[in-house]
Amino acid sequence: MSLKKRLEEMNTDKKSLKFVEKEVDPYLNLKMSIQNRVISELDIDFKDISEDNEELKEDIKYIIQKHIEQESLNMTNHQKNKINEELLNEIIGFGPITGLLRDEQVTEIMVNGPYQIYIEKNGKLMLTDAKFKDNNHVMHVIKKIVAPIGRRIDESSPMVDARLPNGSRVNAIIPPLAIDGPSITIRKFSEDPFQVDDLINFGTINSKMSQLLKYCVEGHLNIVVSGGTGSGKTTTLNVLSSFIPDSERIVTIEDAAELQLSQSHVIRLETRPANVEGKGEITIRDLVKNSLRMRPDRIIVGEVRSGETLDMLQAMNTGHDGSLTTGHANSPRDMLSRLETMVLMSGMNLPIRAIRDQVGSAIDLIIQQSRLMDGSRKITHITEVQGMEGDVIILQDIFKYEQRGLDSNNKVKGEYVFTGVMPSFIEKLREQGVTIPQDIFY
Structure with a gap:
């Protein structure tokens, strides 16, 4: 649809526009008049609009400036430049x-x-x-x-x-x-994705924890990044993905493509909503199933929310080691409960013990991320999933962030500590040719 038609839709609520003109913007009518003329002269379509389209931007600037001068209003250069900038933002931004x-x-x-x-x-x-x-x-x-x-x-x-x-x-x-x-x-x-050094500088993680995670990704451990809304899960997932060797084939699956991988062999898949008739929807679960036929070395799911969790766990248990995903939860233990619930949402009538067996054998590591009261984001736990013992999945923290209260500026004080328990996956990594230096743990 052309921008001209969209503009006509915007102009339908005259009463509201008059109110805003009186209360907020004395140049509203002028700007709308000039905007109408610019769009009429250029007949712009949405698909042509981009802040990278320098030629279009220059054409728009020229026409805006021409019409501002034609109005011959008693405005300062600052006011003219402000109107010019706002109109350019409106049309091309x-x-x-x-x-x-x-x-x-x-x-x-x-x-x-x-x-x-x-x-x-x-x-x-x-x-x-x-x-x-x-x-x-x-x-x-x-x-x-x-x-x-x-x-x-x-x-x-x-x-x-x-x-x-x-x-x-x-x-x-x-x-x-x-x-x-x-x-x-x-x-x-x-636009330039954060690297692990950025997370260290932000205090999200320390250098020893980052080294451990690098070895875990290189050693094909299956990792879930857990956290609340706005805790930085996607940023951490992107950093973890950067540790994947360039020689591997990576398939990413997301609702809205956000991951920014630098490797050369990446296939990005994105879900599709239903059309006007309610048909044609492609879900995360559909894409996870399809990805197994694409010969992936790694499968990265932006976030598991529902029945696709079962397919993801089955992929992890059937040779697709090194898979990564995120999920909403407030602790590593809570993440396990969420995974069980999401598997049940797949519609498969599985006993809880069978689900826990799947989870315990598929997931190797849970990275818990939190947004603290001062707005800072921290990886609060790096936790190993050690498998089943009876009917319970055994978890073991490797690193933790221990809070020490607030400083004089109300910033959270604390430190990252090694719990003293060596992870049992060290041998699994050694089989993959990855040796973790022992000084990481001391």
Whole structure:
């Protein structure tokens, strides 16, 4: 659909626009008039819009500047430049959140309706001055995000997961489900993915723990990264993936592609929602099953949430060692319970003992990640899954983060400690040709 038609949709709520003009933006009518003319002259389509399209950007800048000068209004150069920038953001960017997307210190953007935009910066939530014109304006930006990747959002399908060109993850939900207006949540990811040294500098992990994890990935251990929402699981999964040798064939499976692997032999798979008729949906489970026919050396599932967990465990137990995934849980033990529950969601009527046997033999390591009260993110446990003993899966912590209270700036104090128990998988790694230096544990 052309941008011109989308703009017509935005202009339908005149009453709301007049209110915003009076209360927020004295140049709203001018900007909308110029925007209409720019779009009319260029007849832009969503698929042509990109911040990398320098030729289009220059054309838009020229036309905007021409029309601003034609208005001959009594404006300062600062005001003219501000209008120019806002119009360019509106046409080729994502409106009032464009600047927030460019700010490298902003890690999350939360649009709670048109007049309330929060961000997460340095681990803290804060309200911004940015605002949309009205609900139609927010809808316009949502459709601008989802259209290039073939997703849709409307009353019949009022929720959508998508991604931005830079890999940032987007969730949008609209009325009637979102009572106070369309809502957008954007989890930003660095265009240059974080490396393990970055996590060490952030204090997320220490150097000895990072060395251990590197050997575990190289030695084809099956690893689950566990944590709550916003704890940094995907970032850690991306760092773990960077330890996979370049010679291996990797298949990644995600709802919205976020992983940024540097290896040369990577096949990226992404789920697909149902169409207007409710048909054509491709789930994580479908892709996990299909990936087994693609001769993978590694299978990386962005997150397990449901019945695909059974297929993932079976893959781990049938020769696809070295697989990686993430899951929502508050502790390593809680992660095991979540895995059992998700296996039951597959529809297979399996006894709990059989499920625990599958989990205990498939998973080698659980990495627990948490977002602490000061906003910092820490890997709080590296825990080995040692198998079954009776009806219970035995867990053994290898490294832990021990909190020591708060400092004078209300920052969490603590240290990473080795528990004193040597992991039993050392022999398994040695069989893979990976020898762990003993000084890691002392």
